[in-house]
Amino acid sequence: MKIASWNVNSLNVRLPHLEQWLKDAAPDVVGIQETKLDDARFPDDALAALGYRSVFSGQKTYNGVAILARGQAPADVQVGIPGFEDEQKRVIAATVGDVRIVNLYVVNGQDVGTDKYAYKLRWLAAVRDWLAAERALHPRLVVVGDFNIAPDARDVHDPAVWNEGHILTSTAERDALRALLDLGLHDAFRLHNDEAGVFSWWDYRQAAFRRDLGLRIDLTLVSDALRAEAVASGIDREPRTWERPSDHAPAWVRLGV
DNA sequence: ATGGTGGCATGGCCA
Numbered sequence: 388m389k390i391a392s393w394n395v396n397s398l399n400v401r402l403p404h405l406e407q408w409l410k411d412a413a414p415d416v417v418g419i420q421e422t423k424l425d426d427a428r429f430p431d432d433a434l435a436a437l438g439y440r441s442v443f444s445g446q447k448t449y450n451g452v453a454i455l456a457r458g459q460a461p462a463d464v465q466v467g468i469p470g471f472e473d474e475q476k477r478v479i480a481a482t483v484g485d486v487r488i489v490n491l492y493v494v495n496g497q498d499v500g501t502d503k504y505a506y507k508l509r510w511l512a513a514v515r516d517w518l519a520a521e522r523a524l525h526p527r528l529v530v531v532g533d534f535n536i537a538p539d540a541r542d543v544h545d546p547a548v549w550n551e552g553h554i555l556t557s558t559a560e561r562d563a564l565r566a567l568l569d570l571g572l573h574d575a576f577r578l579h580n581d582e583a584g585v586f587s588w589w590d591y592r593q594a595a596f597r598r599d600l601g602l603r604i605d606l607t608l609v610s611d612a613l614r615a616e617a618v619a620s621g622i623d624r625e626p627r628t629w630e631r632p633s634d635h636a637p638a639w640v641r642l643g644v
Numbered sequence: 645a646t647g648g649t650g651g652c653a654t655g656g657c658c659a
Contacts, residue, residue, distance in 0.1 A: 396650080396651070396659085397650090397651055397652080399651090399652090400650095400651070421651095421659090423651070423652075447652085447653065448651080448652055448653060448657090448658085449651095449652090449657090449658065449659095495658075495659055497658085497659085503658095535659095590648085590649080590659090591648085591649040591650050591659090592647080592648040592649045592650090593647095593648055593649085594648095595648095595649095631650090634649090634650080634659080
């Protein structure tokens with residue numbers, strides 16, 4: 388079972404990219420972030436034509452998440468964080484086969500010390516409490532998403548800039564990610580690869596992709612029960628090379644053979 | 645240093 392995560396930065400613009408990548412990569416499950424469209428406009432028919440059933444939670448202009456599953460409808464769908472009031476559509480969870488999937492579009496946070504940064508940390512604390520319960524209910528748990536946090540210095544192109552005082556790498560953000568991992572979750576990419584300089588996001592500005600000035604902020608986390616089944620994990624750089632790309636590349640984990 | 649690029653409620657906002 389191949390499970391992936393992709394921030395498409397507008398599904399209106401990126402539907403052709405998603406369709407091509409589904410054909411190329413043939414994932415079984417995909418968490419999509421930043422769909423940026425209302426539920427009424429979600430392209431579920433186009434995705435069904437490729438064999439994928441979709442569940443989604445969106446809004447105009449900002450945010451929006453979905454889970455796609457090949458050949459079966461995601462079941463027991465949960466939208467949002469229970470008990471956490473939030474206008475922003477950033478969370479969807481569902482069961483596919485015998486695996487519980489949680490898809491997160493983590494708050495960006497703008498800059499350390501801003502109101503948005505405080506919201507990011509509050510939001511992450513609420514996610515942690517919810518995932519503690521979710522993990523107890525569903526030992527076979529995979530959490531994917533745009534985490535908007537680079538786990539450590541290997542995951543940034545310039546550790547002198549991207550460090551404790553900077554958004555996406557600040558100590559409080561990394562501590563919040565650590566608190567999620569401490570629930571018994573593992574960054575699947577790091578189960579198989581300890582190299583530095585493998586990225587999933589490159590800013591549109593300053594020719595960052597051409598210069599490979601990226602960060603690894605798109606993650607797939609597997610629970611203790613799935614750790615031994617996570618046989619491979621990676622990032623597909625190719626869609627970032629296409630015309631009019633998302634600024635993110637898909638990240639994936641494979642469970643079993 | 646407060647721009648650089650891209651998306652969308654096309655006018656500022658968010659990333």
